[in-house]
Amino acid sequence: MTDKQSIYVVTADTLQGKWGTQIELFLVTDNKEKAEKKAKVLSDNRYFPEVTEVQLNSNTAKYLGGYVE
Numbered sequence: 001m002t003d004k005q006s007i008y009v010v011t012a013d014t015l016q017g018k019w020g021t022q023i024e025l026f027l028v029t030d031n032k033e034k035a036e037k038k039a040k041v042l043s044d045n046r047y048f049p050e051v052t053e054v055q056l057n058s059n060t061a062k063y064l065g066g067y068v069e
Helices: 032-044
Strands: 006-013 023-029 048-055
Touching: 006 032, 023 032, 032 048
Parallel strands: none
Antiparallel strands: 006 023, 006 048
């Protein structure tokens, strides 16, 4: 395993209402196909999933989502 291994983070907006967001973490994996399958299941459940690729053991700043008024 190298220091630059990719991992995939699956999050989704699970709020079903009209206003705001509710971001939840569903999966962290090193398998892109597994992450995409999980995102498909979430999408089928009317959530709004996102698969984000990050590098293991690296400083990373990623916006995961949210809503501010």
